[in-house]
Amino acid sequence: MKFFHAADIHLDSPLRGLDRYDGAPADKLRGATRRALEGLVDQCIAEEVDFLLIAGDLYDGDWIDYNTGLFFVSQMARLREAKIRVLIVRGNHDAKSKILRLPEGVRELSTSKPETVIYDDLGVAVHGRGYARAETTDDLAASYPAPRAGLFNIGLLHTAAEGREGHARYAPCRVGDLVAKGYDYWALGHVHAREVLYREPWIVFPGNLQGRHARETGPKGASLVTVEDGRVKSVEHRVVDVARWAVCEVDASRAGSADDVLEGCRSSISRAVEDADGRVVCARIVITGASRAHAALVRDPGRWHGEIRGLANDMGDAWVEKIQLRTRTLADLDALASNDDPIGGLLKKLRWIRDDDHELEKLGKELSDIAGKLPQEFFQTDAAAKITEADALRRIVDELPDYLLPQLSGEGEGA
Structure with missing residues (x-):
C-alpha cells in the first residue's frame, strides 16, 4: 500500500508584494501553487498510490472567485479517474473557505468532532477532524478515537504540535501524547518546513508544496509513504515545487x-x-x-x-x-573611540546612546516623528515596522559606525 501525505497547499496564495519588485517573474510565481498541485497529482498517478491525505490549509483563505475551487475540483477529477481516493481536513487558513461539490472519492472530514474513515479493501482507518474556526487553540488530537484493531491507523491533523517559530500555536499537542495514541502514522500539517518528529510511529510534517516567500526556502513537496505488512517501510520526500x-x-x-x-x-x-x-x-x-x-x-x-x-x-x-x-568596516572601532578627535567623540556618543535606555527612548521618539512623514512604501520592510523597539534601535546605533566611517574618513575611495 502507498499513499501521499501533503499539507499547506495554499492554493492561489497571492504571493503578496510581487508588484513592488522590478523584474520579478510574477507570471511564473502567481501560478506556482497551481502547478505544484498539478505536480502532486502527477506523482500520485505515476506512483499508483491508493489515496492522498491533505492535512489542512488546502486554500489560503476564502476565495476571491470560484476559479480556485474549480481548479482544485478538476485536479481531483484526475485522481478519481485513476481510482485514487482523497481525504481532507480543514486548517486555520481554509476553516471558512467555500467548498464546491467534491468529485466521487474525495471526502472532507467533519469539523465538529473526530471522524473515522475506513478503507476495508486496504485495511486502513483514517481518523481526523478539521477546524470549525480559524483560531482553534484546543488540543484536537486528545479527542481522537482509539485505534481500530487489525487496521493500519492514521491520524490526520492540522497542528502546531509543541510549537514552531513563525507558526501560530493552533491545535497544540504533545508528541508523547500522539505516540501514546497507538496510531501507525500521524499526517500533520501547519508547519511549512518538512520535519519528522518521531519514527515509531512516524509523525511527519511534510511542509508546504510551494515556497511563497523568502522564509520558505529549499525543496518543497509531499511525503510518499509505503506500507508493507502493516508497518511503514519508507517515508520519502517528493519535490513538486516549481x-x-x-x-x-x-x-x-x-x-x-x-x-x-x-x-x-x-x-x-x-x-x-x-x-x-x-x-x-x-x-x-x-x-x-x-x-x-x-x-x-x-x-x-x-x-x-x-x-x-x-x-x-x-x-x-x-x-x-x-x-x-x-x-x-575593518577599522578598529575601540581604538578610534579612544582618540580625542571628532571621530572618537562621535563613536563615544553613539556608544553612550546605545547603553542608555533613556537616550534610546528619545531616539525612538525622534525616529517615530520622522517615520510619520515617510511614504507608505517605507513600511514594507521588516526593519521599519520595528524601528522604535529598543532592541532594533540598539542594533541601528551599533551599525551606524560601519556606515558613517567610510563617509567621514574617505576609507576605500576608488575601490
Whole structure:
C-alpha cells in the first residue's frame, strides 16, 4: 500500500508584494501553487498510490472567485479517474473557505468532532477532524478515537504540535501524547518546513508544496509513504515545487574590492540555480563580514544592488528578491573611540546612546516623528515596522559606525 501525505497547499496564495519588485517573474510565481498541485497529482498517478491525505490549509483563505475551487475540483477529477481516493481536513487558513461539490472519492472530514474513515479493501482507518474556526487553540488530537484493531491507523491533523517559530500555536499537542495514541502514522500539517518528529510511529510534517516567500526556502513537496505488512517501510520526500526560494549568503571578509564581492554573489546564485534543477530561483542575497570592500559598498549601494540584480538576470533562471548588506568596516572601532578627535567623540556618543535606555527612548521618539512623514512604501520592510523597539534601535546605533566611517574618513575611495 502507498499513499501521499501533503499539507499547506495554499492554493492561489497571492504571493503578496510581487508588484513592488522590478523584474520579478510574477507570471511564473502567481501560478506556482497551481502547478505544484498539478505536480502532486502527477506523482500520485505515476506512483499508483491508493489515496492522498491533505492535512489542512488546502486554500489560503476564502476565495476571491470560484476559479480556485474549480481548479482544485478538476485536479481531483484526475485522481478519481485513476481510482485514487482523497481525504481532507480543514486548517486555520481554509476553516471558512467555500467548498464546491467534491468529485466521487474525495471526502472532507467533519469539523465538529473526530471522524473515522475506513478503507476495508486496504485495511486502513483514517481518523481526523478539521477546524470549525480559524483560531482553534484546543488540543484536537486528545479527542481522537482509539485505534481500530487489525487496521493500519492514521491520524490526520492540522497542528502546531509543541510549537514552531513563525507558526501560530493552533491545535497544540504533545508528541508523547500522539505516540501514546497507538496510531501507525500521524499526517500533520501547519508547519511549512518538512520535519519528522518521531519514527515509531512516524509523525511527519511534510511542509508546504510551494515556497511563497523568502522564509520558505529549499525543496518543497509531499511525503510518499509505503506500507508493507502493516508497518511503514519508507517515508520519502517528493519535490513538486516549481519555483525555489533561496538565501544566498556571501562572506565578503576575503574580498579586496566590491568587484570581488560581486563574484561571490555570482557564485552563490549560480549554486542556487544549479540546486534548483531547472526551477526559477528567487534569491535573497545576504552579504556579511568585515571587509576591505565595505566602504565602496556602503558609499554607493544603489550601484552595487543594480550590479547584483543584473548578474542574476544574466543567468536567466534567477531573480533577486532582496539584498541585505551586513558588511563591516575593518577599522578598529575601540581604538578610534579612544582618540580625542571628532571621530572618537562621535563613536563615544553613539556608544553612550546605545547603553542608555533613556537616550534610546528619545531616539525612538525622534525616529517615530520622522517615520510619520515617510511614504507608505517605507513600511514594507521588516526593519521599519520595528524601528522604535529598543532592541532594533540598539542594533541601528551599533551599525551606524560601519556606515558613517567610510563617509567621514574617505576609507576605500576608488575601490
